[in-house]
Amino acid sequence: xxxxxxxxxxxxxxxxxxxxxxxxxxxxxxxxxxxxxxxxxxxxxxxxxxxxxxxxxxxxxxxxxxxxxxxxxxxxxxxxxxxxxxxxxxxxxxxxxxxxxxxxxxxxxxxxxxxxxxxxxxxxxxxxxxxxxxxxxxxxxxxxxxxxxxxxxxxxxxxxxxxxxxxxxxxxxxxxxxxxxxxxxxxxxxxxxxxxxxxxxxxxxxxx
DNA sequence: GGAGCGATGTCCT
DNA sequence: GGACATCGCTCCG
Numbered sequence: 001x002x003x004x005x006x007x008x009x010x011x012x013x014x015x016x017x018x019x020x021x022x023x024x025x026x027x028x029x030x031x032x033x034x035x036x037x038x039x040x041x042x043x044x045x046x047x048x049x050x051x052x053x054x055x056x057x058x059x060x061x062x063x064x065x066x067x068x069x070x071x072x073x074x075x076x077x078x079x080x081x082x083x084x085x086x087x088x089x090x091x092x093x094x095x096x097x098x099x100x101x102x103x104x105x106x107x108x109x110x111x112x113x114x115x116x117x118x119x120x121x122x123x124x125x126x127x128x129x130x131x132x133x134x135x136x137x138x139x140x141x142x143x144x145x146x147x148x149x150x151x152x153x154x155x156x157x158x159x160x161x162x163x164x165x166x167x168x169x170x171x172x173x174x175x176x177x178x179x180x181x182x183x184x185x186x187x188x189x190x191x192x193x194x195x196x197x198x199x200x201x202x203x204x205x206x207x208x
Numbered sequence: 209g210g211a212g213c214g215a216t217g218t219c220c221t
Numbered sequence: 222g223g224a225c226a227t228c229g230c231t232c233c234g
Contacts, residue, residue: 045226054226064219082216084227101226134227178226 006153006160012072016046016091016098020189023089025169027162028105030140037110037140039130041102041161043190043197045176047088049097053181057097068097073153077137077144084134087142089152089161103177103188105130106196107139114139131198169194 007026012019023041030037047055049068056065056078067076067090076088076099092098107114107126114129115122118139130136137143142159152161170192175184177198190197 047226056226059220062220078226079218080225081227082218082225084216086226088226103226132227176226180225 004162004164006155006157006162007073009071009073009153012089012091012153013093014072014091016048016100017187019089019091020044020046020100020187021171023100023161024171024189024191025164025166027108027164028102028140029160029162030110030142031158031160032113032141035110035113037113038108039105039136039140040108042106042194043102043104043131043188045101045103045189046187047099047101048187049092052185054176054179054183054185055097055099057099058181061097065097067149068099070094071151073151075147075150075152075159077142077146077148079144080134085137085143086133087137087147101133102136103133104190104194104196104198105136105139106194117141127196131196133198 023044026041028039028041049057052058057068061069067074070090071094072090074090076090077085079085087102088099090099107129112122115124118129129139147159150157152159171189172192173186174188175186176188
């Protein structure tokens with residue numbers, strides 16, 4: 001098999017900024033029956049713990065956000081705006097809150113199935129499939145029922161994150177998108193120049 | 209290509 | 222009751 005093992009819990013047991021940066025360029029793979037939907041992670045955001053007003057964990061542990069306080073490497077999927085799901089992976093050691101939000105992916109294989117799940121014609125532009133946190137969940141059939149609380153580090157998981165051989169990408173950093181608190185904190189990371197990044201930055205970017 | 213806005217369910221105050 | 226880590230559609234330039 002050409003695929004490596006999933007990234008281990010130790011990878012995620014660190015601060016969300018470090019995990020976010022290192023997730024860029026990795027592969028997110030959804031196994032759906034006999035089909036395998038393969039994507040590359042091109043845009044993420046870091047959300048911290050009690051000290052980050054924009055984070056779901058900001059006001060302490062609740063039934064909804066419990067995953068963020070739990071073991072690292074576990075999927076946190078929530079429902080927002082009455083229509084969309086968003087996918088995160090928990091970071092930091094157990095007991096400490098933090099996570100990374102997946103904002104955009106680059107489709108690598110299984111594009112026809114992704115288009116079907118998105119209810120788009122098979123000819124749809126690839127970036128319409130998985131550019132945006134709600135879109136990528138729809139394209140990979142990720143719902144809260146199926147994946148919230150699922151361990152993404154398990155070799156049996158229907159959703160896995162894998163390393164590959166590609167060199168570390170060039171990264172740009174901007175404030176996070178779509179939030180109303182802590183709007184200036186630079187915690188959005190994306191691969192420079194990737195066409196699947198969800199949108200232009202709100203303010204001047206910081207190149208690294 | 210960008211601003212405005214409606215749709216819509218769940219959670220917390 | 223209000224907020225919400227969104228999307229896709231209008232309308233305007």
